[in-house]
Amino acid sequence: MNKSQERSNHSSSANSTPTMHNVSDTFYTSQRKGSHVFRVRLDATGFTLQRESPSGVTIKEQTVKLCDIVGARCMRLKKTSRSLARCACVNPGTPAAGAAGRKGATPSKCSTASKEEDYGCDGGDASAYLYLFAYVLKKKSLRSSLHRERTVLTLRFRSFDTFEDNMREADRWYRALRWQLHNTLEEIFVDRLDESRRRRALVLLNPKSGSGNAREVFNMHVAPVLNEAEVPYDLYVTKHSNYAIEFMSTRRLEDWCSIIAVGGDGLFHEIVNGLLRREDWAKVLDSIALGIIPCGSGNGLARSISHGYNEPYFSNPVLGAALTVISGRSSPMDMVRVQLKERVMYSFLSIGWGLISDVDIESECIRMFGYQRFTIWTLYRLANLRTYNGKISYLLADKEASSSTSQAATEQSQQLEELRKLQSSRSCNMHIDKLASDSYARRSIEYLPQEFEDVISLETSINQSFRSRCDSWLSGGSRRSCYYSISESVYHSLADESEFAQQSATATAAGLEHFGPSSSLPALDEPLPQSAGWQVEEGEFVMMHAVYQSHLGIDCHFAPKSLLHDGIIYLVLIRGGISRPHLLSFLYNMSTGNHLPEKNNEYVKVLPVRAFRLEPHDNHGIITVDGERIEFGPLQAEIMPGIARVMIPK
Numbered sequence: 001m002n003k004s005q006e007r008s009n010h011s012s013s014a015n016s017t018p019t020m021h022n023v024s025d026t027f028y029t030s031q032r033k034g035s036h037v038f039r040v041r042l043d044a045t046g047f048t049l050q051r052e053s054p055s056g057v058t059i060k061e062q063t064v065k066l067c068d069i070v071g072a073r074c075m076r077l078k079k080t081s082r083s084l085a086r087c088a089c090v091n092p093g094t095p096a097a098g099a100a101g102r103k104g105a106t107p108s109k110c111s112t113a114s115k116e117e118d119y120g121c122d123g124g125d126a127s128a129y130l131y132l133f134a135y136v137l138k139k140k141s142l143r144s145s146l147h148r149e150r151t152v153l154t155l156r157f158r159s160f161d162t163f164e165d166n167m168r169e170a171d172r173w174y175r176a177l178r179w180q181l182h183n184t185l186e187e188i189f190v191d192r193l194d195e196s197r198r199r200r201a202l203v204l205l206n207p208k209s210g211s212g213n214a215r216e217v218f219n220m221h222v223a224p225v226l227n228e229a230e231v232p233y234d235l236y237v238t239k240h241s242n243y244a245i246e247f248m249s250t251r252r253l254e255d256w257c258s259i260i261a262v263g264g265d266g267l268f269h270e271i272v273n274g275l276l277r278r279e280d281w282a283k284v285l286d287s288i289a290l291g292i293i294p295c296g297s298g299n300g301l302a303r304s305i306s307h308g309y310n311e312p313y314f315s316n317p318v319l320g321a322a323l324t325v326i327s328g329r330s331s332p333m334d335m336v337r338v339q340l341k342e343r344v345m346y347s348f349l350s351i352g353w354g355l356i357s358d359v360d361i362e363s364e365c366i367r368m369f370g371y372q373r374f375t376i377w378t379l380y381r382l383a384n385l386r387t388y389n390g391k392i393s394y395l396l397a398d399k400e401a402s403s404s405t406s407q408a409a410t411e412q413s414q415q416l417e418e419l420r421k422l423q424s425s426r427s428c429n430m431h432i433d434k435l436a437s438d439s440y441a442r443r444s445i446e447y448l449p450q451e452f453e454d455v456i457s458l459e460t461s462i463n464q465s466f467r468s469r470c471d472s473w474l475s476g477g478s479r480r481s482c483y484y485s486i487s488e489s490v491y492h493s494l495a496d497e498s499e500f501a502q503q504s505a506t507a508t509a510a511g512l513e514h515f516g517p518s519s520s521l522p523a524l525d526e527p528l529p530q531s532a533g534w535q536v537e538e539g540e541f542v543m544m545h546a547v548y549q550s551h552l553g554i555d556c557h558f559a560p561k562s563l564l565h566d567g568i569i570y571l572v573l574i575r576g577g578i579s580r581p582h583l584l585s586f587l588y589n590m591s592t593g594n595h596l597p598e599k600n601n602e603y604v605k606v607l608p609v610r611a612f613r614l615e616p617h618d619n620h621g622i623i624t625v626d627g628e629r630i631e632f633g634p635l636q637a638e639i640m641p642g643i644a645r646v647m648i649p650k
Contacts, residue, residue: 021176021179022043022044022176024040026040027155036051038052039052042176045065046063046066046068046069047064047132047153048061048063049063064132064134066181067650068136069132069133069181070134070228070323072173073130074128076128076129077127077129125158126158126161126163127158128156128163128166130174131154131155132152132155133152133229134151134152134153135150135151136151146312147312148319148323155170199256199258200233200255200257201231201258201259201325202234202256202259202260203260204235204238204259204271205235205238205262205263206238206263206266206267206295207238209262209267210296210297210370213295214262214263214295215237218293221318221322222293222322225322226322229326243270244270244274245274245277248274249275249277249278253284253288256288257288258288258290258325259289259290261293263292263295264294264295264296264297264299265296265299265300265626266627266628268292268626269348269625269628272335272348277516281515285644289330290646290647291324291647292325293325294321295318297373297374297553298360298554298556299553300349300350300552301348301349301549303554304550304562305564305647305648305649306320306321306324306649307550308550317554327649329650330647330648331565332564332642332643333642334348334565334566334639334640334641335347335640336348336569337637337638338351338635338637339637340631340633345630347625347637348626350545350549350552350625350627351637352544352624353616354541354543354545355381355385355386355542355543356543357545357623358381359381361622362377362381363376363377382583382587385580389617390541390615391614392536392537392544392573393612394534394535394537394612395533395535395609395611395612396533396608397610519638521613528613537605539576541573541574541576542574542576543572543573544614545558548562548568548569548570549564550563555591557591558570558572558590559572559596560593564646567639567641568609568610569608569639570609571606571608571612572596572605572607573607574603574604611638612637613635613636613637614634614636620632
C-alpha cells in the first residue's frame with residue numbers, strides 16, 4: 001500500500017468516527033529564507049498559535065479569542081499561480097515540505113472533470129484553505145483607546161494528495177469552530193428544533209437617516225460582517241414615515257429570528273411600536289431579538305449598549321454595532337408605555353418637554369451639520385431661553401428597585417465573564433456532527449475566486465483598503481453584491497405591494513385597537529389617587545426629561561446609572577429661575593455624565609420613578625418621545641420592565 005492510499009484510508013477511518021470539537025495540527029509558513037513551525041490548536045478559548053523551534057520548544061504563543069471570532073470559510077483557490085506564495089500557513093505532510101512546492105510531490109488532479117471546467121482549476125494544487133475571520137481588540141499606542149481590528153488567519157491544508165481529502169480535513173476544523181461558536185450563543189440565529197438550520201435576520205434600512213448615507217454604510221461595513229458570520233438576512237428599505245410601523249404590525253414574522261434597524265433611534269421607535277400593535281406582541285417580543293446599526297444623528301440606544309458592555313464605540317461605531325448584531329447575545333430591555341389623549345405608544349429611550357426637546361426638533365433645519373447641530377442650537381436656545389408652565393406628578397420607584405440598581409450594574413459587567421466560564425466548562429464528549437448536517441457542510445465549501453487574492457493577506461492583519469477596491473460578485477465588500485448573503489439570502493428593495501396593501505387595509509379596517517401590555521394607572525382623564533403615593537411638582541419649568549437609557553446621543557451621557565433593564569425611569573426636572581451659567585454648566589457636563597447633582601436642589605431634581613404624568617398648562621411647546629415630536633398635550637407614562645430583547649456584544 002502506497003503513502004497516498006494510507007493517507008486516504010486514514011482519512012476515511014477518521015471521517016467515520018465522531019469528530020471532536022478540539023483540533024490541533026502542525027503548520028509551516030512559506031518564506032524564501034525558510035519556514036517557521038507553528039502548532040495550531042482550536043479549543044474553547046479560541047485559536048492558539050505556538051511558534052516552535054526546530055527542537056520543539058515553544059518560542060512564542062498567541063491566541064485569537066473565541067469571543068473575537070465571527071466565522072470561517074472553507075475554500076479552494078480558483079487560480080493558484082500567484083496564490084501559492086501568499087498563504088499564511090501550510091500543512092504539508094512532512095516538515096521538510098515547508099516551502100510552497102514539495103520536492104518529489106506528484107501534482108494531483110481534480111477528481112471531477114466538471115470542477116476543472118467550471119472553476120478553472122489548473123490541476124497543479126490539491127490544497128484546501130480555511131479562512132478565519134476575527135475582530136480583535138487592539139491599541140495603536142499606550143495613549144490611544146481600544147479599537148477593533150479585522151484579522152484573517154489563513155490555514156492551508158495539503159497533507160493529502162487529493163483535494164477531497166484536504167477539504168475534508170479543512171472542513172473538520174470548520175465544523176469544530178462552528179461547534180465552539182454555537183455553544184457560546186443563545187441560539188438567536190439557530191432554530192431550537194433544528195440546530196443545523198440557520199434562522200434569518202430581518203434588516204430594515206432607512207435611507208434618510210442622519211446624513212443620508214445608510215445604504216452606503218450597510219453596503220460597505222455591515223453586509224461584509226454578516227457574510228463572514230454566515231448570518232442569512234433579508235433587507236427592506238423604508239419608503240416613507242411610519243413604513244416600519246405598518247410593516248411590523250401587519251407582516252408574518254415567523255421566518256425571522258431578529259430585527260436589525262439600520263438607521264437612527266427614530267427607525268427603532270417605529271419597529272418597537274409596530275411590534276406592540278400586534279395581537280401576538282408577547283410571543284413576537286419573546287422570540288425576536290432587536291438590534292440597531294447607528295446611522296442617525298443621535299444614536300442614543302447604540303451608544304448606551306456599547307457603554308453598558310464596554311464595547312469600543314468612537315473608533316468605529318458601525319463596526320461595533322455590526323459585531324453586536326451577530327453576537328448571538330441578547331438582554332431584556334425595559335419599555336415605557338405612553339398614554340396620550342387619543343392613542344397609546346411605546347418608548348425605549350426618553351420623553352422630553354422643554355429645552356432638550358426644543359433643541360432636538362428645532363435643529364432639524366440645520367440637519368446638514370450632523371450631530372453638531374445639537375451643539376449649535378443649544379447655544380442659540382440658551383441665549384433665547386424659554387420656560388413652560390405645567391404640573392408633573394410621579395410615583396417614586398420602589399426602594400428595592402433603587403437599591404438593586406448598583407447590584408444590577410455589577411451583574412451586567414460580570415455577565416460576559418460568567419458566560420465565557422460557562423463556555424469553557426462545556427462537556428468534551430459532545431460531537432460536532434450535532435452542529436451541522438452534511439448539506440450545511442457542503443454549503444460551507446466554496447471556491448475562492450482570483451479577486452480574493454487582494455483580500456486575503458500574507459499576515460494575519462488585513463489590508464483595510466480592500467473594501468473600496470474589491471468588486472467581485474462573491475466578495476463581501478463588493479458594491480455589486482451589497483445585498484447578497486450566505487444561505488440564499490434575498491434582497492427586497494420594496495415589500496410585496498399587493499400583500500402589503502391588503503394587510504394594511506385590514507389593519508386600518510380593524511380600527512385603533514390597542515395591544516401591548518395593559519396599564520396599571522388610572523385613565524389619563526381621571527384624577528390620580530393621592531393615597532397611592534403620587535407626588536407633585538408644579539410651576540415654571542425650563543425642561544422635563546424622562547430617560548431610561550444611559551445615553552441620549554453619542555456624547556450625551558444623560559443618565560449614568562441607567563441600565564437596559566433596571567425598571568427605573570430617571571425623571572430630570574429643571575425649574576425656571578435657574579441662572580444661565582448654572583444651566584450652561586449642566587448642558588456642558590452632559591457629555592461626561594457629571595451634570596446631575598449628588599443631591600436635589602432648588603432648580604435641578606433627579607427622581608427615580610416608575611410612572612409619571614405631565615399636564616402642561618400652556619397651549620404651546622414641543623413634546624418628544626424617543627426624539628420624535630408628538631401632539632402637544634397631557635400624557636402619562638409607566639415602565640414595562642424587560643418586555644423586549646435587545647442584542648448585546650459578546
